[in-house]
Amino acid sequence: xxxxxxxxxxxxxxxxxxxxxxxxxxxxxxxxxxxxxxxxxxxxxxxxxxxxxxxxxxxxxxxxxxxxxxxxxxxxxxxxxxxxxxxxxxxxxxxxxxxxxxxxxxxxxxxxxxxxxxxxxxxxxxxxxxxxxxxxxxxxxxxxxxxxxxxxxxxxxxxxxxxxxxxxxxxxxxxxxxxxxxxxxxxxxxxxxxxxxxxxxxxxxxxxxxxxxxxxxxxxxxxxxxxxxxxxxxxxxxxxxxxxxxxxxxxxxxxx
DNA sequence: AAGAATGTCAACCGCGTAAGA
DNA sequence: CTCTTACGCGGTTGACATTCT
Numbered sequence: 001x002x003x004x005x006x007x008x009x010x011x012x013x014x015x016x017x018x019x020x021x022x023x024x025x026x027x028x029x030x031x032x033x034x035x036x037x038x039x040x041x042x043x044x045x046x047x048x049x050x051x052x053x054x055x056x057x058x059x060x061x062x063x064x065x066x067x068x069x070x071x072x073x074x075x076x077x078x079x080x081x082x083x084x085x086x087x088x089x090x091x092x093x094x095x096x097x098x099x100x101x102x103x104x105x106x107x108x109x110x111x112x113x114x115x116x117x118x119x120x121x122x123x124x125x126x127x128x129x130x131x132x133x134x135x136x137x138x139x140x141x142x143x144x145x146x147x148x149x150x151x152x153x154x155x156x157x158x159x160x161x162x163x164x165x166x167x168x169x170x171x172x173x174x175x176x177x178x179x180x181x182x183x184x185x186x187x188x189x190x191x192x193x194x195x196x197x198x199x200x201x202x203x204x205x206x207x208x209x210x211x212x213x214x215x216x217x218x219x220x221x222x223x224x225x226x227x228x229x230x231x232x233x234x235x236x237x238x239x240x241x242x243x244x245x246x247x248x249x250x251x252x253x254x255x256x
Numbered sequence: 257a258a259g260a261a262t263g264t265c266a267a268c269c270g271c272g273t274a275a276g277a
Numbered sequence: 278c279t280c281t282t283a284c285g286c287g288g289t290t291g292a293c294a295t296t297c298t
Contacts, residue, residue: 273283
C-alpha cells in the first residue's frame with residue numbers, strides 16, 4: 001500500500017513552469033511569503049500546482065539570491081571536502097555555499113565534479129611518500145586551471161574544526177561499494193537506517209575508523225592529495241589542513 | 257546532414273520526521 | 278500516546294541540449 005499523494009495528481013499541472021506561473025508564484029511569495037503552508041499556497045496564488053512543486057520551484061529557481069552554474073574552484077573544494085565528511089547531505093553542503101541550492105549542488109556533483117575526480121584519479125600518478133599509506137596525487141583537472149592551483153588556499157567551513165587525523169580521511173571498507181564517492185553516503189544511510197538523526201549520520205561519516213580491515217594496513221589505504229602536492233602531513237600520523245585538503249579515495253580507483 | 261549517444265538540469269517521487277490535534 | 282498533516286530531504290526521472298559518429 002503506497003503513500004497517499006500530497007495532492008490530486010489529476011487536478012494539478014505538472015512539468016516545466018511557464019513564465020506566467022513563475023511570475024504568479026514569485027509575486028505571491030514576495031507579497032505574502034509561503035504563508036507557512038505550501039499546500040494551500042498554490043490555490044491562494046491562483047496556481048494549479050502541487051504545493052510541493054511550488055516550494056521546489058521557489059527554493060531552487062525563483063528565490064532572489066539563487067546563483068546558477070559557474071561553480072568556482074573554491075566552491076568545488078568546499079563541495080568535495082564536505083562530501084567526504086558528510087556524504088550526500090546536499091542541503092548541508094549547499095548551506096555552506098552562498099546562493100546555491102541542494103539540487104544544484106547535487107546535480108553539479110553527479111554530472112561534473114564526480115566525473116572530473118574519477119577521470120583525474122584514473123590518470124593520477126601514485127606517489128608513495130611513505131609506506132604505509134601511499135598517497136595518490138591527482139593529475140590536472142580538465143580546463144584552464146592547473147592542478148596546482150585548482151583549489152587555492154581558503155577557509156573551508158566544515159563541521160569539524162579540530163586537527164584532522166588519518167581516521168577522518170579513511171573510509172570503512174564495509175561502506176565501499178561500486179561507487180567510491182558513495183562512501184560517506186553509505187555510512188550516513190546506514191546510520192539513518194538504524195534510526196539515528198542526520199547529525200549522527202554526519203558524525204559517523206566523519207568518524208571513519210582506521211582500524212577497519214584493509215584500511216590503513218598499507219594495502220588498501222590511500223589518500224588523495226588533491227591540491228597541495230605536498231604529500232602526507234605530520235609524522236605523528238595526523239593530517240593538518242593549513243590550506244590543503246586530503247580526500248579519501250577508494251584504492252580500486254587507481255588500480256583498475 | 258542525420259541519427260545515436262551522452263550530458264545537463266529542472267522537476268517529480270516517496271520517505272523520514274516534526275509539529276499539532 | 279496515536280494519528281494526521283505538512284515540510285524537507287535525497288534519489289531518480291525525463292525532457293531538452295549538445296556532441297559524436
